[in-house]
Amino acid sequence: MKVLILGDLESNHTKRVVSQIIESPKMEVVSGISFQDTIEYYNGKEKSNKIFNEKYIVNVTKLERIRKIGFIIQFLRNKNKIKKIIQKYDLLNIQAVSSRGIFFLNTNKPIISSFWGSEIWEKQKIYNKIIQRKILKQSVLITVIHEKMKEKVLKEFGIEFQNKIRIVKYFMMDTKLLDSITNNDITEFKNNYGIPLNSKIITVSYSSAPRHRQDKILEILGRLDEKVIYEKNFYFIFPMTYGHSDWTNIIRKKMLHNKYKSRIILLDKYLNDKDIAVLRNISDVFINVPTQDSFSATMMEHLYTGSVVITGDWLPYDEIFNSKANIIKITDFNLNELHEIVHDVIFNLDRHKKKNIINKQIVKEKVFSSNWVDIFEEGMEIWKNKNK
Secondary structure, three states, X not given: OEEEEEEOOOOHHHHHHHHHHOOOOOOOEEEEEEOOOOOHHHHOOOOOOEEOOOOEEEOOOOOOOOOOOOHHHHHHHHHHHHHHHHOOOOEEEEEOOOHHXXXXXXOOOOEEEEOOOHHHHOOOOHHHHHHHHHHHHHEEEEEEOOHHHHHHHHHXXXXXXXXXXXXXXXXXOOHXXXXXXXXXXXXXXXXXXXXXXXXXXXXXXXXXOHHHOHHHHHHHHHOOOHHHHHHOOEEEEEEOOOEOHHHHHHHHHHHOOOOOHHHEEEEOOOOOHHHHHHHHHHOOEEEEOOOOOOOOHHHHHHHHOOOEEEEEOOOOOHHHXXXXXXXXXXXXXXXXXXXXXXXXXXXXXXXXXXXXXHHHXXXXXXXXXXXXXXXXXXXXXXXHHHOO
């Protein structure tokens, strides 16, 4: 089977799907076209082809930047480029269903559409929702990562899609990579970002979007006890390597007015898997209190590496909440409550971290993922039966 993936090829979700399916002898070729905002589609830049092995060739095509003037001509040119590429493949998979999926419509190929999080939880513009619905209508299968996301899709787009939906379990970074990080790796990472080697790290959320409320968390951090921050040498890391660049700029400006601005590191450049694994390992505390979320692989990785995790009990993390994992939950997003919890954690960090010893094994037992090869095969079978 030859599969073409449309999505952000640097996304951990996409990379982990690919890493699973390229191992299967049933997969002949797995290729991808990336439409990340800062890469080909909007800026008209062309990224060099990457060959991960003989099967997986990232087939990047330079597309014209779509401007208001000449919109129709530019759109049709891009559509024609994609149409030619598509003919070489048996099945199309859209990773993160957005308006960019319009290039896969009306291609007479089976489509599997995959929801991961923000494209369903965050409010979409009307034209986005119209295109999303068209994509779902032409899809043979729709994947989501838990029951609550399925309910959200049905609420947003209609009960008619119920029989198409399949729940695929979340992906987490390979635990072997998380376990392989050495002191030298940590030293190199900290030196690269000007972080003292003896520092304690509080990491805030994992992407750039208003729903992650980094602005409110900055307020809380600014109220923390100076004596403890300086004596224990706390630094704050805000990973904002993907998402909304305008939100990143807002947070960057707010950081300049925080009294701990010299101790705040904003990560806005791409991190490879090893850098991410290092970040998980050096994080003593992880604060994750978005308004909405899918099941957070990032949070699971922090639990695995021993971070003290502070999160919200309104989030759809029931599977890990119902386990015996040690997690600090707030009942509502209340600045005073969150401040009190963070204050207690930094004062009693060692005590909190000792409680986390059980988390690694619990996460090992909980982490599993659906077989994407089975999903793709089912999609092909539905398509063949439909077109007999």
